[in-house]
Amino acid sequence: MEQFIPLNDLPIGSKARVKLLRSEMETRRRLLDLGLVSDTEVEALQKSPSGDPTAYQIRGTVIALRSEDACGIMVEAI
Template sequence: MDNNFIQLNYLPVGKKGRVKMLTSQGAIRRRMLDLGLIADTEVVALQKSPLGDPVAYHIRGAVIALRSEESSKILVEIT
C-alpha cells in the first residue's frame, strides 16, 4: 500500500483527496459506489458535526454526510 493513502475519516477539513480504494464489502460497498465513490473521484472534507461524527463531504456535486465507521473503509490520496 502506498504511504500517501489515508482513510477518508482522517482527511482534514478543507482538504481534498482522490478515492483510490474501497475496503468495505456487501451492502455498504454498494452504497458507497452508488454515492459515486469510485476510483479517482475527488472528495472534499467540508465540516465535522459538533461531536465530530459524521463529517460532511463534497462528492460529485453533492454534500454527503458519512460516519467515521463508513469513511474509514475508503482510502484516499491527498491532493
C-alpha cells in the same frame, strides 16, 4: 510508492481522490451508488458538533458519512 489514508483522517478543507474501498459488500455498494468510485475527488467540508458524521463534497453533492464508513475509503490527498 503512493501513500493512501482513510477518508476519515482527511483534514477539514482538504481534497483527495478515492483510490480503494475496503468496506463490507452492502456498505461498498451504497458507497459506489453515492459516486465514490476510483479517482473521484472528495473534499472534507465540516464535522458535526459531536464530531461524527463528517460532511464531504462528492461530485457536486454534500454527503454526510459516519467515521465507521469513511474509514474504509482509502484516498490520496491532492
